[in-house]
Amino acid sequence: MVAVAGAGPRAAGFLERLSANVSELFPGRVVEVHLVDPYPPGAGRVWRDDQSPLLWMNSMAQDVTMFTDDSVRCEGPIVPGPSLAEWAAAHGNGIDGRTFASRTAASGYLSWFFDHVRETLPPTVRVVVHTDTVTSVTGPADGPQRVWLAHAAEPLVADAVVFAIGHLDAENHGPARDAADFATRHGLYYLPPAYTADVDLSGIPAGEPVLVRGLGLTFVDVMVLVTEGRGGRYRTEPDGTLTYLPSGREPVLYAGSRRGVPYHAKIGYGFAGDPPPLPRFFAPDVVDELLAGNDTLDFDRDVWPPLAKDVAWGYYHELARARPERFAVPWADFAARYAELGWGGAEVAELVAAAVPDPADRFDVDAIDRPLRGLRFAGLAELQRHLRDYVTADLARRNDPAHAADLGAFLALLHGYAQMPRIVASGQLDPRSRLDRLEGWWQGFFNFFASGPPSERLAQLLALSRAGLVRFLGADMWIGHDEDRGLFTAGSASVPDVVTARALVDATLPRATVAHTANGLLKFLYDSGSGVEETLADQRATGLLVASGVDGRVVLPGGGTHRRRFALGPFTTVRTAAAFARPRTNAPAFRYNDATARAVLRLLAEQVGLAAGELEEDGWQTNWCTTG
Numbered sequence: 001m002v003a004v005a006g007a008g009p010r011a012a013g014f015l016e017r018l019s020a021n022v023s024e025l026f027p028g029r030v031v032e033v034h035l036v037d038p039y040p041p042g043a044g045r046v047w048r049d050d051q052s053p054l055l056w057m058n059s060m061a062q063d064v065t066m067f068t069d070d071s072v073r074c075e076g077p078i079v080p081g082p083s084l085a086e087w088a089a090a091h092g093n094g095i096d097g098r099t100f101a102s103r104t105a106a107s108g109y110l111s112w113f114f115d116h117v118r119e120t121l122p123p124t125v126r127v128v129v130h131t132d133t134v135t136s137v138t139g140p141a142d143g144p145q146r147v148w149l150a151h152a153a154e155p156l157v158a159d160a161v162v163f164a165i166g167h168l169d170a171e172n173h174g175p176a177r178d179a180a181d182f183a184t185r186h187g188l189y190y191l192p193p194a195y196t197a198d199v200d201l202s203g204i205p206a207g208e209p210v211l212v213r214g215l216g217l218t219f220v221d222v223m224v225l226v227t228e229g230r231g232g233r234y235r236t237e238p239d240g241t242l243t244y245l246p247s248g249r250e251p252v253l254y255a256g257s258r259r260g261v262p263y264h265a266k267i268g269y270g271f272a273g274d275p276p277p278l279p280r281f282f283a284p285d286v287v288d289e290l291l292a293g294n295d296t297l298d299f300d301r302d303v304w305p306p307l308a309k310d311v312a313w314g315y316y317h318e319l320a321r322a323r324p325e326r327f328a329v330p331w332a333d334f335a336a337r338y339a340e341l342g343w344g345g346a347e348v349a350e351l352v353a354a355a356v357p358d359p360a361d362r363f364d365v366d367a368i369d370r371p372l373r374g375l376r377f378a379g380l381a382e383l384q385r386h387l388r389d390y391v392t393a394d395l396a397r398r399n400d401p402a403h404a405a406d407l408g409a410f411l412a413l414l415h416g417y418a419q420m421p422r423i424v425a426s427g428q429l430d431p432r433s434r435l436d437r438l439e440g441w442w443q444g445f446f447n448f449f450a451s452g453p454p455s456e457r458l459a460q461l462l463a464l465s466r467a468g469l470v471r472f473l474g475a476d477m478w479i480g481h482d483e484d485r486g487l488f489t490a491g492s493a494s495v496p497d498v499v500t501a502r503a504l505v506d507a508t509l510p511r512a513t514v515a516h517t518a519n520g521l522l523k524f525l526y527d528s529g530s531g532v533e534e535t536l537a538d539q540r541a542t543g544l545l546v547a548s549g550v551d552g553r554v555v556l557p558g559g560g561t562h563r564r565r566f567a568l569g570p571f572t573t574v575r576t577a578a579a580f581a582r583p584r585t586n587a588p589a590f591r592y593n594d595a596t597a598r599a600v601l602r603l604l605a606e607q608v609g610l611a612a613g614e615l616e617e618d619g620w621q622t623n624w625c626t627t628g
Contacts, residue, residue, distance in 0.1 A: 002600055003147040003156050005134040005521055006164035007037035008044020009580055010569050012114045013066060013589060014164060017597035019121050020068075021076040025601035029124060029608060034156050036130040036149060042114025043107040044166055051197035054224050055103045058217055058266065058453055061085035062097030063582045064106070066113045071584040074594035081116070083583055084109045100266070100454040103197070110580075130156075136524040137161050141562050159607055160600045163545075163554070163567040168512035168519045169194070179479070179488075179504060186486035189503040193510040196221035204251050204503050206230075211490045211499065212255040213479060214507035215262045219255060220453045220461075222507050226251055227464060234463060242463040253470045254499050255507075256477030256492050258444075260372045261390060262461060263452030265398040267407050276317040276408050279415040281339075282310040287419050291426050299433035299442070303423065308365065309343040311412040312352075315363040318408030319356070322401065329355045363409060369445055372475040372494055380471060380497045387472045388465055395458055413450045414585070421588045425549040425574065431536035439542075479504065512571065513543030522571065525554075530565075532557045534573050547572040551599035552592060564603065566596050 002018070004011045015033060022031060039045040057064070067081030068074070087109050088095035095101050118127050132149040139145040146155035172180050176192040183190035189203045189210075196218060204210055204226060212219055228234075231247030279286075286306055294302060316334070320327040327334075334355045341348040356362050366373075371390065377383040397403045420438065423429060429438060452458075464470040474494025482489050487500040512518065514526045514533035522545065525531035531554055534542040545567055546555040552568050553561035568574070574592055581587030 001032040003158035004035045004162045007035040007041040011164040013593045017593045042111040049107040076594045170510040170512040182481045191505045206249040209501040210251045210503040215257040219507040244463040244467040256473030260475030265455040268399040269401045282307045299437035305343040314408035314412030319405035322404035431538040552596035
């Protein structure tokens, strides 16, 4: 028997891969799979149907799939199936490929996927779903595992356990704990980092200022829930702009962040012709050479130059095709010379300057990354005007195919992102590069440029800004605690103004760590010495549960791996960003699910062979398979 802690998309994907591989690796034998989750199978907690229909995905429906395709490089068989867009079209629910579907619509697709997998299982695979929570797992490394549930007197007894518990909450610690303690002392409202579908925003009073730290996707969710979610609505004017019509129950959001600007809108067009030839300078073979030629990698020295060169290559390729009047030299001449030069030197800068006369048309990472750097405004009113102009320009650019250069850069960033799990898994990045540069700066830049909200959300943000219900605070936002007045305070490097409020929202996702997780099962594994938090050479902890990059087996504190325990998902060192993926991208989630499913099936086969052999020696014949 196989027990799976979790029944969300990651667990469903694992089940699909186990089903696909069972006839090869465990033929003719019965496998029972018990999935344990308090939330609905397939969708799980994050994507469950029981959340506001106002909350959207930030991926287009055509970019979401739970099925492998022939781009996936894995040992197991490919079993194709519909993307979210294709599934929606078959069910006639009005979603097309470029729709940013609601999370409830995504829940329907994920639930259908689980049901489809369950209905198409080989007759030898049986699935049992427990609406419950795994609290602990006990048992020797080479013996039956007892899986204890919150609401069952007796444990499940399993031959293998897979931890697929998805995204985690974190205990309040550091600044979040300080803010929570301050709020408790003074009777204030504080929302720590959390998943917006789970939080209660009713404590935010209407008409009062609310400080919001963060301008990413969680901010957008909060913005939606306290405006439209409280009865407001939008009206489209004759010129196409939106006007917000308040219900009178909205608060006033004062929002800032490190950059001080919202994420870029998702690009609203496709390539006019074939996509640019990518990856080129950061292709898998280049990464192979990097890993083979260096014992230690430095992100800025070894990884970023070929990656940045690839991103700029995608950008300039599309600039030359979409806006040839803005490209001053023949593309073939530029491309040949560009290929010869290393990234970051004076020669490549001179080449770009000669080919792209207008600096505004050049791919300038620093300018893109920190658009408010060096700017200081007289006050909040001036900052609002500047940022409304900034967001308006971004919306125009992200919806005009004449700016397809951005799409070329976006595609290159996606290709680069797909290589990062390999680089991290190699263990060759030095600690500063791993935590500060790759998981810090690079991940933040990728999210900012390539993983923003749909354009509609930024149009709504502009309408709310014009209505005075969202006010930007600027870059390098800071939060203070005024003990004398019992108020939160906030300001930024962009303006001299200081704002006070009785409510503070940390609009970021929780960064759960093994040591500070609010998940009881993961906490049990850590506290009992059954799992270890990854620690780098400089003794900094990454917060991740260490698992084998080969097959997902949980690594033990003393070294080696637990033979019967496996872990998949964003809380592990073999994490991937999402349990589902863009079609035709050789998605890491599919590869890891396949490798883990095959490892589990091999383990079961070994167990059967050993047991059968022992019983035959005693003169018994049996069709023994798995316990449970």
